Amino acid sequence: MASVRLKEITKRYGKVVALDHLSLDVNDGEFVVVLGPSGCGKSTALYTIAGLESADEGEIYIGDRMVNEVEPKERDIALVFQNYALYPHMTAEQNIAFPLKMRRLGEAEVSSRVKRIAETLRIDHLLARRPAQMSGGEAQRVALARAMVREPVAFLMDEPLSNLDANLRLHMRAELKRLQKELKVTTIYVTHDQAEAMTMGDRVAVISRGRLQQFGTPDQIYSRPRNSFVASFVGSPPMNLIEGELQLNGHQISFASNDLTLQLPELAGSALRSETTPARVSLGIRPEDLTTTAETWSIFAQGVVYVVEPLGSHSIVDVQVGDTILKVQEGARYSHDIGDRVELRFRTEGLHVFRGTGGEAVF
Numbered sequence: 322m323a324s325v326r327l328k329e330i331t332k333r334y335g336k337v338v339a340l341d342h343l344s345l346d347v348n349d350g351e352f353v354v355v356l357g358p359s360g361c362g363k364s365t366a367l368y369t370i371a372g373l374e375s376a377d378e379g380e381i382y383i384g385d386r387m388v389n390e391v392e393p394k395e396r397d398i399a400l401v402f403q404n405y406a407l408y409p410h411m412t413a414e415q416n417i418a419f420p421l422k423m424r425r426l427g428e429a430e431v432s433s434r435v436k437r438i439a440e441t442l443r444i445d446h447l448l449a450r451r452p453a454q455m456s457g458g459e460a461q462r463v464a465l466a467r468a469m470v471r472e473p474v475a476f477l478m479d480e481p482l483s484n485l486d487a488n489l490r491l492h493m494r495a496e497l498k499r500l501q502k503e504l505k506v507t508t509i510y511v512t513h514d515q516a517e518a519m520t521m522g523d524r525v526a527v528i529s530r531g532r533l534q535q536f537g538t539p540d541q542i543y544s545r546p547r548n549s550f551v552a553s554f555v556g557s558p559p560m561n562l563i564e565g566e567l568q569l570n571g572h573q574i575s576f577a578s579n580d581l582t583l584q585l586p587e588l589a590g591s592a593l594r595s596e597t598t599p600a601r602v603s604l605g606i607r608p609e610d611l612t613t614t615a616e617t618w619s620i621f622a623q624g625v626v627y628v629v630e631p632l633g634s635h636s637i638v639d640v641q642v643g644d645t646i647l648k649v650q651e652g653a654r655y656s657h658d659i660g661d662r663v664e665l666r667f668r669t670e671g672l673h674v675f676r677g678t679g680g681e682a683v684f
């Protein structure tokens with residue numbers, strides 16, 4: 322096991338900058354999830370660590386050793402691809418044993434390692450079957466076993482659950498998280514699914530266009546997004562963002578858009594006073610920090626219910642304020658219906674202010 326460190330890695334494909342000065346410090350034994358939209362450079366990052374692609378600039382360390390010039394097979398890293406290809410003519414046992422046989426390990430050693438990993442992944446009962454005789458989730462576990470049986474210093478996983486059905490994904494998500502905690506193998510896990518990232522990672526690295534946007538615990542990423550990209554990429558439904566400007570009237574700072582004006586709390590004042598006003602900003606608020614049913618929060622605006630989406634455990638209500646629609650999280654049995662006038666209340670602690678239209682958090 323070892324730490325993995327990327328220092329200012331840049332990777333270009335012709336004119337495309339796939340990775341742009343990407344730095345990432347993954348501690349020994351840590352589970353880090355790399356999260357970002359399609360094409361942002363997630364796979365490129367993994368391939369660069371594994372040595373399947375070379376970096377144009379920057380340094381890669383595994384443990385204390387710089388590995389830029391080290392051959393992939395000497396890096397002792399296991400990469401699980403999105404399309405895990407098992408050998409169809411081999412049984413699960415033969416598939417798992419394959420990488421060990423390639424390394425010319427003795428028969429007894431191979432069989433004891435295969436047995437151990439099969440127990441860990443709870444696939445003992447599948448060992449005699451061929452891939453065609455397994456479900457997608459079972460084949461996935463066999464593929465993981467094949468990657469893990471070598472006992473590498475780190476695991477790299479590229480969207481390993483993406484071709485499983487929704488239920489199986491949830492199941493495997495929990496299993497993988499547990500397994501990683503048991504084995505304590507440094508793991509870098511790539512996904513574009515924010516729920517997967519939030520639930521699995523010790524820390525999450527959010528990437529957009531090859532650049533690191535934020536690297537922190539799921540709670541930090543969710544509660545204190547560093548910019549409006551992170552704010553809108555993490556959370557379902559995502560954070561509401563309203564464009565407008567900050568206005569200073571005496572001691573009060575308020576936010577004004579075409580459709581609503583909100584007095585911001587004292588707390589915001591001290592952080593925002595140094596901003597030049599009026600300044601273009603986006604105001605951010607998550608659906609759970611808005612309500613139309615409780616009267617506990619003082620800041621409010623008048624709105625009209627646009628649509629109600631019951632989701633079983635709770636409802637998402639779209640509330641229209643002028644031309645702006647805000648998503649509000651309400652309880653399971655929502656009392657209002659389309660067209661009802663409501664008072665939309667904002668939880669002060671849930672307010673975020675981002676500079677410009679795509680900018681950094683200032684509050």
Ligand SMILES: Nc1ncnc2c1ncn2[C@@H]1O[C@H](COP(=O)(O)OP(=O)(O)OP(=O)(O)O)[C@@H](O)[C@H]1O
Pocket residue numbers: 334337338339357358359360361362363364365366513
């Ligand atoms: N071999 C290549 N030649 C040219 N461009 C490439 C190559 N591989 C990747 N790219 C480009 O580099 C960028 C990053 O690609 P990458 O595959 O790392 O994205 P990703 O985040 O893994 O996306 P996805 O979620 O769709 O898998 C993309 O713009 C892609 O088109």
Ligand SMILES: [Mg+2]
Pocket residue numbers: 363364365479
């Ligand atoms: Mg990819």
